[in-house]
Amino acid sequence: MSTILEVKDLSKQYSKVLAADNVSFSIDEGEIFALIGPNGAGKTTTIRMISTLIKPTSGDAIVNGYSINDKPEKVRESITYLPDEAGAYKNMTGYNYLKFMANIFTNDKDKAETYVKRAVEMCGLGDRLNEKIASYSRGMIRKLLLSRAVMTYPKLAILDEPTSGLDVINALEIRKIIKDLANKGMSFLISSHNMLEIEFVSDRVGIISKGKLLVVGKTEELKQRYNVANLEEVFERVVLEHEVY
Amino acid sequence: MKFINLLKKELRELINAQMIIGLVVSMSLLVLIGGIMGDAIEDAVSNSGDVYICDQDNTEFTKRVIENLNAMGYNVNEKSVTKEDSVEILEELNINSLIIIPKGFTEGILKNNAASELEYISRIKSTSAMASLRDGSTSAIESIKSIISNLLMQEGYGLSEADITVLENPVNLKEVTVVDKKSANVSASTIIGMASTQGMIVPIVIFILVMFTSQMIISTISTEKIDKTLETLLSAPVSRLSVLGAKMLAAAIVALINAVAYMIAFSSYMSGMLGSTLDTTAVIGEALTMSDILKELGLKLTAGGYILLGLQMFMTIMIALSVSLILGAMATDAKSAQTLVMPIMIFAMIPYMISLFMDVNSMSNIVKIFVWLIPFTHTFTAINNIMFGNWPVFWGGLAYQFVFFIVCMYFALKLFTSDKIFTISLNLGQKMKLKKVKKG
Numbered sequence: 001m002s003t004i005l006e007v008k009d010l011s012k013q014y015s016k017v018l019a020a021d022n023v024s025f026s027i028d029e030g031e032i033f034a035l036i037g038p039n040g041a042g043k044t045t046t047i048r049m050i051s052t053l054i055k056p057t058s059g060d061a062i063v064n065g066y067s068i069n070d071k072p073e074k075v076r077e078s079i080t081y082l083p084d085e086a087g088a089y090k091n092m093t094g095y096n097y098l099k100f101m102a103n104i105f106t107n108d109k110d111k112a113e114t115y116v117k118r119a120v121e122m123c124g125l126g127d128r129l130n131e132k133i134a135s136y137s138r139g140m141i142r143k144l145l146l147s148r149a150v151m152t153y154p155k156l157a158i159l160d161e162p163t164s165g166l167d168v169i170n171a172l173e174i175r176k177i178i179k180d181l182a183n184k185g186m187s188f189l190i191s192s193h194n195m196l197e198i199e200f201v202s203d204r205v206g207i208i209s210k211g212k213l214l215v216v217g218k219t220e221e222l223k224q225r226y227n228v229a230n231l232e233e234v235f236e237r238v239v240l241e242h243e244v245y
Numbered sequence: 246m247k248f249i250n251l252l253k254k255e256l257r258e259l260i261n262a263q264m265i266i267g268l269v270v271s272m273s274l275l276v277l278i279g280g281i282m283g284d285a286i287e288d289a290v291s292n293s294g295d296v297y298i299c300d301q302d303n304t305e306f307t308k309r310v311i312e313n314l315n316a317m318g319y320n321v322n323e324k325s326v327t328k329e330d331s332v333e334i335l336e337e338l339n340i341n342s343l344i345i346i347p348k349g350f351t352e353g354i355l356k357n358n359a360a361s362e363l364e365y366i367s368r369i370k371s372t373s374a375m376a377s378l379r380d381g382s383t384s385a386i387e388s389i390k391s392i393i394s395n396l397l398m399q400e401g402y403g404l405s406e407a408d409i410t411v412l413e414n415p416v417n418l419k420e421v422t423v424v425d426k427k428s429a430n431v432s433a434s435t436i437i438g439m440a441s442t443q444g445m446i447v448p449i450v451i452f453i454l455v456m457f458t459s460q461m462i463i464s465t466i467s468t469e470k471i472d473k474t475l476e477t478l479l480s481a482p483v484s485r486l487s488v489l490g491a492k493m494l495a496a497a498i499v500a501l502i503n504a505v506a507y508m509i510a511f512s513s514y515m516s517g518m519l520g521s522t523l524d525t526t527a528v529i530g531e532a533l534t535m536s537d538i539l540k541e542l543g544l545k546l547t548a549g550g551y552i553l554l555g556l557q558m559f560m561t562i563m564i565a566l567s568v569s570l571i572l573g574a575m576a577t578d579a580k581s582a583q584t585l586v587m588p589i590m591i592f593a594m595i596p597y598m599i600s601l602f603m604d605v606n607s608m609s610n611i612v613k614i615f616v617w618l619i620p621f622t623h624t625f626t627a628i629n630n631i632m633f634g635n636w637p638v639f640w641g642g643l644a645y646q647f648v649f650f651i652v653c654m655y656f657a658l659k660l661f662t663s664d665k666i667f668t669i670s671l672n673l674g675q676k677m678k679l680k681k682v683k684k685g
């Protein structure tokens with residue numbers, strides 16, 4: 001299996017905080033990797049660097065063979081990014097938003113149509129897609145944006161808190177979609193602070209706290225290593241362990 | 246008390262660093278403008294004692310009139326002219342106004358017992374309100390009339406008392422107004438009145454346009470930033486130049502549609518006003534429309550003039566857009582987005598006010614350079630510069646605006662192609678609070 005994302009010692013120093021501190025990990029083709037950590041841990045910062053939105057202070061990440069530092073425009077061809085708490089153009093209808101975004105990703109009309117069709121199916125909004133986004137609920141917007149993020153079948157989908165604001169049923173549905181797509185070969189980098197949910201969806205997790213990636217591994221492995229029942233407890237143990245020093 | 250608690254929260258939200266800075270800046274600006282205006286008025290008034298007269302009649306009577314005028318406190322300078330043409334006369338003497346007492350003036354009054362013609366030539370350089378605050382010649386003309394009436398009344402000059410019909414109105418005034426290299430037989434105040442409506446409405450239109458386009462760009466950029474749709478776009482395979490370019494072009498198109506609509510409305514309004522025939526006191530000779538006269542003086546905007554004005558407006562809109570791109574990028578929330586238009590408003594307001602009241606070109610050099618550095622100044626003075634043919638100032642201003650635009654675009658592009666767009670913010674209030682927390 002080939003590596004889609006290789007993160008090498010990525011750091012980001014904001015004016016006052018070191019938000020990411022030598023973060024390294026990698027994601028294989030068809031793999032779902034979850035960055036988990038408490039609020040302010042540096043998840044979004046790491047994700048934004050990989051999405052080519054902010055420049056790392058040091059370090060690099062290779063996406064599908066291209067460096068985020070040297071070839072960001074090439075990286076953008078292989079990824080899609082769903083920001084945390086994102087909105088959409090309120091005056092557009094859901095359908096037109098999908099169409100607009102599809103035409104951002106391709107110049108090919110037929111391809112764009114295929115993208116939109118996929119997204120329409122995945123988001124499950126039905127007729128509501130013809131209404132303005134201003135009238136959508138938070139969860140509806142989230143589903144619209146999620147389906148937008150995967151409709152192009154990117155090599156790597158980067159989703160920041162993909163299920164935040166979704167109810168249990170919808171969250172479940174989204175997780176299923178993500179798993180199905182991963183089985184087809186798409187890779188995912190997702191972030192969350194909902195450990196239990198992450199346990200169901202991800203193949204591997206990285207626990208990040210105060211900018212440092214503390215542990216990386218398969219969920220089962222980690223549970224065994226720390227001899228606990230679930231990921232939440234793993235997280236607790238890891239964070240506590242590192243606070244001692 | 247719950248109410249006090251609420252009130253405190255509201256006040257704390259309203260009174261922040263942005264508001265205080267805004268207040269300080271606008272207050273110091275008002276003081277500054279007040280100072281500039283005061284100087285300008287002083288200049289205008291201090292010259293008001295100077296009167297230039299050319300006595301071509303040169304009789305005992307006219308000499309006495311001039312003596313009396315001197316006695317009244319006017320600083321009368323006698324000049325002689327060799328030229329015929331009004332424009333050439335003013336150029337020859339290097340002055341801006343001249344009262345001419347023509348040959349036969351005395352004879353007309355004393356022999357024919359009829360009103361004689363007095364010629365008054367004046368040059369206007371701008372249509373700002375200050376332009377009507379002119380030298381003392383206009384009041385000197387009134388004084389000449391009363392001096393003549395008094396002389397006739399006291400000394401009779403052989404006219405029988407019953408005969409002195411001329412007493413009532415001894416002087417017919419023939420006014421000639423010079424603009425650049427052209428002249429027309431019409432009073433300067435009529436021209437200024439007319440042209441300043443033209444010069445008054447265009448700035449209003451420009452001001453509205455600048456504010457409108459700036460607000461448009463600032464709000465689209467800031468909502469994209471706040472909604473994070475910008476993050477989605479900038480992580481997508483689309484060039485950032487085209488993201489910015491599309492925004493600017495769209496805003497420019499909307500602004501231009503507005504500009505054209507305003508200009509059409511404006512020109513039909515002007516032609517309605519200018520079409521009216523003037524009464525004969527304003528124009529000696531044939532009945533002309535104001536439009537004809539403005540055209541004769543070159544004050545009416547020709548098609549070429551409108552094109553230049555359009556070019557100016559376009560440049561202005563582009564500057565407003567590029568500055569707004571930068572300002573919009575600084576928004577962190579909807580409230581800060583609203584106040585971001587402040588700098589543009591202030592820098593459009595200063596030249597707008599100044600151009601309404603004063604002629605920038607005739608201000609002192611230091612003040613002039615300071616005012617010229619504000620890019621929007623060249624917009625508000627453009628119509629005057631076009632009308633009065635101040636081409637170096639017009640083109641220089643346009644060139645400066647172009648450079649300013651390029652510099653702004655360079656910074657805007659830098660902002661959007663680097664990660665600064667996601668890390669900068671102008672939230673001074675928050676920064677100050679942070680510092681306090683650290684110290685405390």
Ligand SMILES: Nc1ncnc2c1ncn2[C@@H]1O[C@H](COP(=O)(O)OP(=O)(O)OP(=O)(O)O)[C@@H](O)[C@H]1O
Nearest residue numbers: 014015017019038039040041042043044045667668
């Ligand atoms: N633009 C910025 N400028 C300065 N500091 C920032 C900026 N963005 C984030 N930070 C800081 O960097 C640290 C990490 O933030 P980040 O958003 O990456 O956390 P996170 O793990 O995504 O948290 P959450 O779960 O709350 O989304 C925080 O301390 C935050 O305050």
Ligand SMILES: [Mg+2]
Nearest residue numbers: 043044084160
């Ligand atoms: Mg986050």
